[in-house]
Amino acid sequence: AQTVTQSQPEMSVQEAETVTLSCTYDTSENNYYLFWYKQPPSRQMILVIRQEAYKQQNATENRFSVNFQKAAKSFSLKISDSQLGDTAMYFCAFIPLEGGSQGNLIFGKGTKLSVKP
Amino acid sequence: EPEVTQTPSHQVTQMGQEVILRCVPISNHLYFYWYRQILGQKVEFLVSFYNNEISEKSEIFDDQFSVERPDGSNFTLKIRSTKLEDSAMYFCASSRFQGDGYTFGSGTRLTVV
Numbered sequence A: 001a002q003t004v005t006q007s008q009p010e011m012s013v014q015e016a017e018t019v020t021l022s023c024t025y026d027t028s029e030n031n032y033y034l035f036w037y038k039q040p041p042s043r044q045m046i047l048v049i050r051q052e053a054y055k056q057q058n059a060t061e062n063r064f065s066v067n068f069q070k071a072a073k074s075f076s077l078k079i080s081d082s083q084l085g086d087t088a089m090y091f092c093a094f095i096p097l098e099g100g101s102q103g104n105l106i107f108g109k110g111t112k113l114s115v116k117p
Numbered sequence B: 001e002p003e004v005t006q007t008p009s010h011q012v013t014q015m016g017q018e019v020i021l022r023c024v025p026i027s028n029h030l031y032f033y034w035y036r037q038i039l040g041q042k043v044e045f046l047v048s049f050y051n052n053e054i055s056e057k058s059e060i061f062d063d064q065f066s067v068e069r070p071d072g073s074n075f076t077l078k079i080r081s082t083k084l085e086d087s088a089m090y091f092c093a094s095s096r097f098q099g100d101g102y103t104f105g106s107g108t109r110l111t112v113v
Helices: none
Strands: A003-004 A010-014 A019-021 A024-026 A032-039 A047-050 A065-068 A076-080 A088-096 A112-116 B003-007 B008-014 B019-025 B032-036 B043-050 B053-057 B065-068 B076-081 B088-095 B108-112
Touching: A003 A088, A003 B108, A010 A019, A019 A112, A024 A076, A032 A065, A032 A076, A047 A076, A047 A112, A076 A088, B008 B019, B019 B032, B019 B088, B019 B108, B043 B065, B043 B076, B076 B088
Parallel strands: A010 A112, B008 B108
Antiparallel strands: A003 A024, A019 A076, A032 A047, A032 A088, A065 A076, A088 A112, B003 B019, B019 B076, B032 B043, B032 B088, B043 B053, B065 B076, B088 B108
């Protein structure tokens, strides 16, 4: 079974500091995409960042960057200069592009991040 | 920026009643999905839809569930006879191609009483 594990149910960080959210996944596929989604209290799912598994370069999106370690099946999210608006639930997810469940997002259980003033 | 629109935002229904959740995906997207999130739990895949037919469905998506794309814009999820355990947030999403990041709607909160 293909799974996503987020080992930190909750984290907190001071405003302007940096925080890293961890994610590991399990798949036998070689071709897939990885994502981080943000879910604020409004409960909307917002795409934060996307990484193609065939790319070695880590994706960045303004204050958000990832550390993608394919061999270790690890995909952590770093948030720099944390802002109060970053307070949200963060979900790691991946889409296998081959085999069963291809094209469907598989989510982790999420990490609740609180940014403190 | 294009967005996925879901209606209603919140629906309360009696157990055993039928509900239809509505979604308008982004117009040039080809793949459509329904996911649900029971409060405090992770987001679960229900069904994917492509080329006017279901391409994959999960174990959750049993005979009580159906999807339809009745016209060129709407994508609906019907639950025929709701149960208490169907209470959840239901998200519609769409994507241009497989592997593309999904764009999610803002969800419909379904409460079955």
